[in-house]
Amino acid sequence: EQESSSNFIKHIVKEDMKNGRYDEVVTRFPPEPNGYLHIGHAKSIVLNFELAEEFGGRTNLRFDDTNPLKEDEEFIASIKEDIEWLGYEWSELRFASDYFDEMYRQAVRLIEQGKAYVEDLSQEEIRAYRGTLKEAGTESPSRSRTVEENLQLFEKMKRGEFATGEKVLRAKIDMASPNINMRDPVIYRIQHATHHNTGDTWCIYPMYTFAHPLEDAIEGVTHSICTLEFEDQRPFYDWVIEQTDIAAEPKQIEFARLNLTNTVMSKRKLKQLIDEDYADGWDDPRMPTISGLRRRGYTPEAIKAFCREIGVAKSDNLVDVRMLEHFVREDLKLKAPRTMAVLKPLKVVITNWPEGEIEWLDAEINPENPEMGTRKIPFSREIYIEQSDFMEDPPKKYFRLFPDNEVRLKHAYFIHCHDYVKDENGDITEIHCTYDPETKSGSGFTGRKVKGTLHFVEASQAKAAEFRLYNRLIDDEKSGDDFLDFVNPDSLEVTDGFIEPNMADVKPHDKFQFFRHGYFNVDPYISNKDKPVFNRIVELKSSFKL
Ligand code: ATP
Ligand code: MG
Ligand code: MG
Numbered sequence: 001e002q003e004s005s006s007n008f009i010k011h012i013v014k015e016d017m018k019n020g021r022y023d024e025v026v027t028r029f030p031p032e033p034n035g036y037l038h039i040g041h042a043k044s045i046v047l048n049f050e051l052a053e054e055f056g057g058r059t060n061l062r063f064d065d066t067n068p069l070k071e072d073e074e075f076i077a078s079i080k081e082d083i084e085w086l087g088y089e090w091s092e093l094r095f096a097s098d099y100f101d102e103m104y105r106q107a108v109r110l111i112e113q114g115k116a117y118v119e120d121l122s123q124e125e126i127r128a129y130r131g132t133l134k135e136a137g138t139e140s141p142s143r144s145r146t147v148e149e150n151l152q153l154f155e156k157m158k159r160g161e162f163a164t165g166e167k168v169l170r171a172k173i174d175m176a177s178p179n180i181n182m183r184d185p186v187i188y189r190i191q192h193a194t195h196h197n198t199g200d201t202w203c204i205y206p207m208y209t210f211a212h213p214l215e216d217a218i219e220g221v222t223h224s225i226c227t228l229e230f231e232d233q234r235p236f237y238d239w240v241i242e243q244t245d246i247a248a249e250p251k252q253i254e255f256a257r258l259n260l261t262n263t264v265m266s267k268r269k270l271k272q273l274i275d276e277d278y279a280d281g282w283d284d285p286r287m288p289t290i291s292g293l294r295r296r297g298y299t300p301e302a303i304k305a306f307c308r309e310i311g312v313a314k315s316d317n318l319v320d321v322r323m324l325e326h327f328v329r330e331d332l333k334l335k336a337p338r339t340m341a342v343l344k345p346l347k348v349v350i351t352n353w354p355e356g357e358i359e360w361l362d363a364e365i366n367p368e369n370p371e372m373g374t375r376k377i378p379f380s381r382e383i384y385i386e387q388s389d390f391m392e393d394p395p396k397k398y399f400r401l402f403p404d405n406e407v408r409l410k411h412a413y414f415i416h417c418h419d420y421v422k423d424e425n426g427d428i429t430e431i432h433c434t435y436d437p438e439t440k441s442g443s444g445f446t447g448r449k450v451k452g453t454l455h456f457v458e459a460s461q462a463k464a465a466e467f468r469l470y471n472r473l474i475d476d477e478k479s480g481d482d483f484l485d486f487v488n489p490d491s492l493e494v495t496d497g498f499i500e501p502n503m504a505d506v507k508p509h510d511k512f513q514f515f516r517h518g519y520f521n522v523d524p525y526i527s528n529k530d531k532p533v534f535n536r537i538v539e540l541k542s543s544f545k546l
């Protein structure tokens with residue numbers, strides 16, 4: 001196992017357990033249900049679940065649904081599905097909104113202790129009073145309110161006597177703190193909105209930074225792992241934990257979020273790609289969402305292996321998206337049957353093959369995994385090859401088919417091109433070849449060598465299929481100010497071609513390696529029996545090296 005950076009967090013946990021700070025390791029994965037999970041979330045999921053697992057602990061799934069405006073049942077369902085699909089089992093399923101009573105009680109306690117006050121200033125005024133990094137903040141006139149007055153006002157906020165945004169509750173900490181987050185942060189706000197879970201029970205809602213430490217404490221979380229942008233919030237997290245009368249003492253630990261080349265990861269941006277029709281939905285195979293990757297054909301094993309390999313660091317970095325692709329190739333290499341598919345067909349007539357006769361050839365399913373056995377593939381007078389595998393007038397080093405050249409057909413025979421047919425537009429419609437019976441694959445023929453090996457599908461038995469080939473949705477090579485300037489307009493190419501007849505009964509999510517084309521997944525939604533649809537997961541080769 002690799003120790004590397006991956007795991008300064010593991011090291012902290014080990015120390016805590018050795019020192020007896022905690023009896024059990026409890027982590028949580030706390031998504032806000034305002035979108036689908038993406039590959040960045042996978043990093044956090046793998047980290048939280050596997051860390052707890054390693055120490056015999058447990059992990060809660062907690063929906064951080066403290067914002068009534070953004071949450072959606074569809075997102076909750078998709079998040080659960082994605083975590084289960086990755087293969088993790090949460091210990092308890094929680095909703096932050098289940099703790100609203102307790103959070104309110106904690107806020108009242110703070111007021112009673114003189115550690116929170118109701119603020120009349122507007123959001124802009126609060127910001128102006130807060131000061132800058134160089135200058136201390138200014139105390140608000142509201143800061144000197146009495147406990148009684150604050151209790152009454154907070155009660156009125158709760159009862160709905162004020163409009164949205166009219167008042168907030170602030171923690172009373174230190175307006176001169178060098179950490180601006182400690183300058184009396186807002187902990188409750190008014191929002192007249194219906195909440196998906198609590199309905200209209202509340203019109204005041206806790207701020208995320210106040211709610212999160214309380215949620216962790218309520219659940220007995222020991223290690224609350226979050227991304228680096230919360231580092232400056234840690235003193236406030238600790239402050240909240242210190243004030244509360246809940247016994248638990250969770251510890252916040254920050255790590256660098258995953259950034260990938262050619263990928264936008266924030267839910268807000270992903271939503272924008274959908275809203276503006278650059279993608280067909282959260283599970284579009286071009287999206288870096290877990291559901292998009294799944295539909296594309298990624299496996300949980302590949303995603304998890306990738307997340308483990310990148311490890312966790314304390315400073316931001318950018319990971320090459322080709323590394324993710326590397327792991328899906330690695331995972332499918334031995335698992336996926338290798339078959340032949342012609343994506344852009346061109347007909348070849350074998351002129352010396354008897355009309356109407358079919359030979360069924362033996363072909364191994366995966367040379368790197370002989371246990372997968374063999375399959376039968378047909379060969380006859382008419383076959384399809386790729387359009388790009390023939391050139392009338394080839395450049396040097398073109399080793400595929402051209403007039404008077406000979407190539408090998410995978411699992412079959414050598415064929416020699418002696419003629420071709422063009423239509424009135426000058427497009428090539430048919431190639432004429434002869435085959436040499438002596439060159440049959442597996443016969444040990446060594447009489448002469450050819451430089452090219454082509455794949456093919458026999459025409460009479462071929463099954464029609466659709467292939468969806470993806471390019472990067474976000475192209476880092478472009479330039480612009482807005483991320484939408486980087487959207488690649490040619491990220492999807494759809495072609496009609498043929499697959500081998502033995503693949504007639506493919507099912508959603510069946511995965512194949514098509515000789516020379518890469519790995520493909522049967523689309524779970526648009527594929528059908530008459531015409532299967534294959535998403536290209538990844539091409540076979542990459543210049544990327546791990
Ligand atoms: P986004 O900005 O994409 O909406 P978020 O952080 O707001 O992400 P949450 O639903 O709040 O999304 O995140 C749930 C958990 O996933 C958090 O603990 C968060 O730190 C983690 N997470 C989100 N994005 C990444 C990422 N790119 N890399 C690692 N962890 C992430
Ligand atoms: Mg968020
Ligand atoms: Mg966000």
